[in-house]
Each structure stands twice: as structure tokens, then as C-alpha cells.
Amino acid sequence: METQHVMNVSRRDLIAGGAAATVGLTAATTLGTTTQALADDPQGERIEYDVFDTDICIIGSGLGGVAAAIAAVDAGKNVVVIEKGPHGFGGVAGYNWDQFINFVRDDLPWQESTDFVLNELTNQKIEKNSYEHWMGEDRNLMVRYENMGYGLLNRNPETGEIAPLLDFPTIYGIYRGFSRHQLDTLGDLGVKILDQTIATDVIVQDGICTGVTALHIPTGSMRVIRAKATICCTGASTWLYGWNTVGPKTINSPDNTGDIDAAVFRHGCALEGNEFFQCDLLNYEPTGIACSFQSGIGADSGCCEYICDQDGNYFFRGMDYSTLNKITFTQTIAECIANGGGTENNGVYVDFSSPEAFAAIGETYQRNIELWKQVFGIDVEGTKLEVGLEAYERSGNPVADENLMVEGIAGLFSTRGGGYSGSQGGSTVNISPRNGSYAVSKAVEYIENVSLPALDEEIVKAEYARLHELFEREGGNRPQKVRRMIQNACYEACQPTRTTANMEAGIAELERIRKEEMPKMTLGDKSPVFNTDWKCAIENYNLLDLAEAAAKASLFREETRGHMYRPEFPTQDNENWLCNVHTYYNDGNITCEKADVVLADA
Numbered sequence: 293m294e295t296q297h298v299m300n301v302s303r304r305d306l307i308a309g310g311a312a313a314t315v316g317l318t319a320a321t322t323l324g325t326t327t328q329a330l331a332d333d334p335q336g337e338r339i340e341y342d343v344f345d346t347d348i349c350i351i352g353s354g355l356g357g358v359a360a361a362i363a364a365v366d367a368g369k370n371v372v373v374i375e376k377g378p379h380g381f382g383g384v385a386g387y388n389w390d391q392f393i394n395f396v397r398d399d400l401p402w403q404e405s406t407d408f409v410l411n412e413l414t415n416q417k418i419e420k421n422s423y424e425h426w427m428g429e430d431r432n433l434m435v436r437y438e439n440m441g442y443g444l445l446n447r448n449p450e451t452g453e454i455a456p457l458l459d460f461p462t463i464y465g466i467y468r469g470f471s472r473h474q475l476d477t478l479g480d481l482g483v484k485i486l487d488q489t490i491a492t493d494v495i496v497q498d499g500i501c502t503g504v505t506a507l508h509i510p511t512g513s514m515r516v517i518r519a520k521a522t523i524c525c526t527g528a529s530t531w532l533y534g535w536n537t538v539g540p541k542t543i544n545s546p547d548n549t550g551d552i553d554a555a556v557f558r559h560g561c562a563l564e565g566n567e568f569f570q571c572d573l574l575n576y577e578p579t580g581i582a583c584s585f586q587s588g589i590g591a592d593s594g595c596c597e598y599i600c601d602q603d604g605n606y607f608f609r610g611m612d613y614s615t616l617n618k619i620t621f622t623q624t625i626a627e628c629i630a631n632g633g634g635t636e637n638n639g640v641y642v643d644f645s646s647p648e649a650f651a652a653i654g655e656t657y658q659r660n661i662e663l664w665k666q667v668f669g670i671d672v673e674g675t676k677l678e679v680g681l682e683a684y685e686r687s688g689n690p691v692a693d694e695n696l697m698v699e700g701i702a703g704l705f706s707t708r709g710g711g712y713s714g715s716q717g718g719s720t721v722n723i724s725p726r727n728g729s730y731a732v733s734k735a736v737e738y739i740e741n742v743s744l745p746a747l748d749e750e751i752v753k754a755e756y757a758r759l760h761e762l763f764e765r766e767g768g769n770r771p772q773k774v775r776r777m778i779q780n781a782c783y784e785a786c787q788p789t790r791t792t793a794n795m796e797a798g799i800a801e802l803e804r805i806r807k808e809e810m811p812k813m814t815l816g817d818k819s820p821v822f823n824t825d826w827k828c829a830i831e832n833y834n835l836l837d838l839a840e841a842a843a844k845a846s847l848f849r850e851e852t853r854g855h856m857y858r859p860e861f862p863t864q865d866n867e868n869w870l871c872n873v874h875t876y877y878n879d880g881n882i883t884c885e886k887a888d889v890v891l892a893d894a
Contacts, residue, residue, distance in 0.1 A: 341514035346372040349519035351491050353383030356707040357525035358474045360728035365481045367736045372484045376547045379487040384474050413714030416892035417694035426726035493555045501704035505755045512820025520742045521735035523705045524552040528685035528718040532839050534779030542683045554834035556690045561700040562874040564710030566688030566845040568854040570717035571622045573679040578668050591642040593621040595652030598643045601633030626788040626857035639680035681788045685718025695734040705731040711872050715854030762829050768812030771828035785843035790858050795847045802840045840882050841875040848884040
């Protein structure tokens with residue numbers, strides 16, 4: 293059910309006076325109402341906002357969000373999904389690597405499973421409960437999607453069964469599956485989809501999450517989604533590094549700005565694992581496509597024998613490859629760069645002078661080699677291709693209990709509870725669907741005894757004032773320029789090769805941005821309708837908070853661990869740092885402290 297509410301209050305008075313303003317609320321129409329700006333009247337400008345009431349609100353329609361929505365519908369609950377991008381082009385479409393992969397777990401007991409994400413900092417309670425929830429045939433969402441008519445999967449011509457490219461105890465998948473087709477399931481299942489909508493804050497009343505506030509980007513109208521349970525499924529790929537150069541700092545989506553994680557952070561909840569990113573190698577050139585996994589050519593631990601430094605030293609050769617995982621892969625490259633073996637762009641090379649090198653890289657990279665020759669005139673074969681470490685996931689998320697409920701805010705669940713991936717830094721495409729399903733199962737239990745209180749109108753009024761105050765500013769830099777400042781400073785502090793001097797410089801710049809740039813950041817467009825400046829400015833606060841949390845947690849951890857190499861602390865120090873780092877926000881001041889690792893039997 294949706295109702296439209298109207299605030300009879302001047303926008304300027306609301307921004308300036310806040311709680312002093314008198315607000316009258318009246319219910320209006322039913323489902324399907326579109327918010328429109330109203331003209332001034334004798335009582336001042338009237339502010340409208342839509343209210344959506346639902347059982348479960350899911351923020352994000354990626355791998356976790358789609359699985360969560362399916363599980364909620366299966367449980368007979370009403371569901372609203374918020375997606376920042378246009379439906380069909382955001383969410384799981386951002387994972388569209390031309391692969392349709394379902395990570396199927398074996399039926400071994402948890403302690404005997406071959407879960408490659410587990411490491412010494414993993415939140416084992418979350419991992420164990422999620423793993424044991426995701427058993428039986430229901431876990432094979434890929435088959436379910438295909439049987440519902442989504443995807444273009446290859447089938448065995450004789451049996452008609454899906455013909456997998458990957459068929460291991462923990463992975464079952466196929467190329468050319470186009471994972472974005474999973475989004476089609478949502479509409480067919482009757483899920484209410486609010487796309488092109490940015491969630492701006494969680495609504496917390498007496499320590500309980502009762503929904504979120506949001507903006508509808510095309511109209512600039514405010515939305516309030518009231519829900520008995522809210523589930524954050526916004527993924528692991530916060531755009532903290534940006535696309536500021538042709539170098540592959542990240543392949544992440546510009547829409548993934550950590551909105552709910554940052555909101556929860558500002559509500560006083562701890563974030564965990566902020567210092568851990570997950571990285572891979574991708575090409576620097578040709579200019580303009582370095583940020584695109586689909587268009588690039590790179591290397592990972594599968595073709596490490598062909599990676600060399602600027603002097604032609606193949607520093608992986610002779611290594612015991614049974615010990616090589618993503619973490620040691622990144623650390624080895626970062627150490628090479630720290631010791632002076634990096635290129636001018638702080639990268640390394642992949643030597644494609646032998647056919648064996650082509651055979652070692654994945655199909656997604658291989659298919660681009662001929663395209664590069666045709667489109668750019670670049671013949672990769674027989675060359676050394678410069679590549680750099682780029683981030684594609686990170687681990688920082690709100691601390692959650694074993695039910696994936698955020699600690700400190702009842703009714704708010706996070707499919708990426710802080711610490712569940714530990715120092716791995718993400719690597720969660722195999723976990724997101726099962727965590728989405730698991731979070732919903734616990735949310736369904738939670739809401740059985742929950743009734744929503746009346747909406748606190750002061751919360752809506754304060755959030756409206758916070759967002760619209762941005763229109764009153766003059767004389768500062770545009771949001772896009774401020775964003776590049778944030779991302780460059782974050783990269784300075786959080787790139788895989790982390791010297792103390794660079795980290796301190798990055799943190800100092802982030803603190804300068806918070807003090808000098810953010811208060812006067814100015815919109816070039818003063819209309820609320822489809823205002824990308826406004827959206828960017830709102831997101832910048834989220835990116836800045838998370839960037840500073842990542843940078844300070846990185847400096848706080850005085851060792852080498854995960855996808856980070858610290859030249860001043862070049863080894864892993866379990867005696868002092870076999871712990872998690874919790875990061876806290878208090879009125880713009882960000883601090884860190886150690887926290888115990890969560891064990892399954894604790």
C-alpha cells in the first residue's frame with residue numbers, strides 16, 4: 293500500500309529552522325501516485341512524499357538482492373526492492389561478466405566443506421549459519437532461473453540438460469548466461485520495484501529500523517519505505533578508487549557508493565574489515581576501457597608464470613603454486629612494486645610472447661585479443677602488456693550478528709555482515725545469493741512479532757532538510773570534482789602497496805576535503821528534477837565516510853595481511869593482529885579499535 297503525504301512548510305524555513313517548523317501531514321491517494329512539486333501557497337511551499345508500506349524492504353538488486361527477493365516471495369511476504377539504476381540495467385547487471393554462475397555447495401558438514409573464502413579473520417558464525425541454510429536443491433538458483441525462461445544457457449543436445457562450463461563441488465556455471473536476466477524474475481514474482489531511487493538514510497526509531505528514506509532521481513521527489521524488516525544487499529564493490537585515470541583502479545560501478553553502509557556508520561554502528569580490498573590485474577591501455585572488465589585483458593593467479601617486472605624478471609616462477617591464492621598473488625605483486633620493480637604507472641607486465649600465456653587466461657580475456665587488433669590496431673600477441681592492480685571488491689561492512697542483523701539496529705539486516713569474508717577482502721559472488729536467502733529467512737522470523745510504530749515525522753523533516761540544504765550553497769567545487777578528490781586520496785592511502793607516508797598523506801587529504809570542500813560543495817543545477825549533481829553530492833558524503841574509514845583502518849593495522857602489502861611491516865603478525873578492526877564514526881571523527889575474531893563454537 294502506498295500513500296502520499298504533504299508537508300505544509302516552507303522549504304527554506306524547513307532547512308533553516310528544522311524542528312521549529314510546524315508540519316501538517318495529510319494522507320492522499322493510493323498505489324501508483326507520482327509525487328509532484330507544488331506551487332507556493334499562503335502557508336508556504338508544500339512538500340510531498342510517497343510512503344510505501346511493506347513487510348520486507350530490500351536495498352539493491354544484485355546477486356544477493358535477487359535471491360533475497362525470491363526467498364521473501366517464497367515465504368509469502370510483500371516485498372519492495374529499491375534499485376538506484378534503471379531496472380534491468382543496475383543491480384545484478386553490474387555483475388554481467390557474460391557468465392551465469394551458481395555456486396553450489398556440497399552437502400558436507402560445515403567444518404568439512406571446501407569453502408575457499410574462509411580465513412583466519414572470517415566471522416565463522418555467519419559463515420556457518422549461512423552455509424547450513426543453503427542446502428538441498430533450492431540453492432541451485434541457476435536451474436530455477438533457466439526453468440523460468442531466463443538466460444540463454446547451453447544445453448546438452450542429446451539430453452536437454454544444462455551443459456556447464458564449470459562443474460566442481462563448489463561451483464556450477466556457464467559462460468554466455470547473461471546474469472542480468474535474473475532481474476526479470478522480480479517483476480514476474482510480483483515484487484514492487486522502485487528503480488532509479490537512491491536510499492539516503494535508514495529510519496531508526498527507538499533503536500529499531502522501520503524502513504528507509506529515499507529520493508526518486510527522475511522527479512527529485514522524496515520517498516519513505518516503511519518495512520518491518522530492511523535488508524541491505526548493496527554489494528561489495530564500493531566505488532572508492534574511481535576511474536580517475538586510464539589505469540585500472542577499479543572496475544566497480546559508479547552507482548555503488550556504499551549508501552546504506554555509510555548511513556548505518558553515521559548512526560553509530562561499527563564497520564569491520566574496511567582495510568581489506570580484493571584486487572586483480574587489468575590493462576592500462578587502450579585509454580578509456582581500462583575500467584571495463586568486459587573490454588580489458590588482464591591476468592590473475594592462473595597465468596602468474598607470465599607476469600614480470602619492468603626488468604623482465606618473472607618473479608612468480610619457482611613458487612609453490614599450491615600455496616598461491618588471491619591474497620599471495622596481490623601481495624607478491626605489491627611487494628615487487630614496493631621494491632622498485634613496477635612500471636612508471638606502478639604496474640607490471642604480462643608477457644604474451646608465447647601461446648602458453650594465452651591458454652592460461654580466461655575466455656573473457658581471450659575473446660578481446662582479436663577485437664583489440666581489429667578496433668585499436670593493438671596486437672597483444674608477442675608483446676608485454678602493462679597491467680595494474682585494480683580493486684573489484686572490499687570487505688568493509690556493518691558488524692552483524694550470526695543472523696546477519698546489524699548490531700545496534702534491530703530489524704536491519706546486511707547480507708554482507710562485517711567480517712564474514714575476513715582478510716579475503718570480498719570474493720563474495722559465491723556467498724551473496726545464499727546470504728540473501730539466509731538474511732530473509734531470519735527476517736521472516738523476526739517480523740512475526742513486529743508491528744510498525746507510527747512514522748516519526750521529525751525524521752522525514754530532518755532528512756529532507758539535510759538533502760535540500762545542498763541547493764543553498766554557492767562558491768564551492770562541483771560534486772564531480774570533489775568526488776575525484778575523494779577517490780584519489782583513498783587510492784593514495786589504500787592501494788595494495790601501502791607505505792606509511794602515502795597512507796598518512798591520503799588521510800590528511802581526506803580530512804582536508806571533509807573540512808574545506810564538503811561544506812561549500814556547490815550544485816551546478818538548482819532543479820531537483822533528474823539532477824545528477826545533487827545525486828553525486830549526496831553520494832559524496834557516503835564515499836568520504838567509507839574512504840576515511842578504509843584509510844584509517846589500513847593505517848591502524850600494522851602488518852601485511854590480505855590484499856595489502858606494507859613495506860614497513862612486511863609480514864603477517866598473528867601475535868598482535870589476529871583480530872578484526874572496528875571503525876566508528878562520531879560527528880565526523882573516525883576512530884579504530886581491535887575486536888576479537890568470531891569463532892563458530894564461541
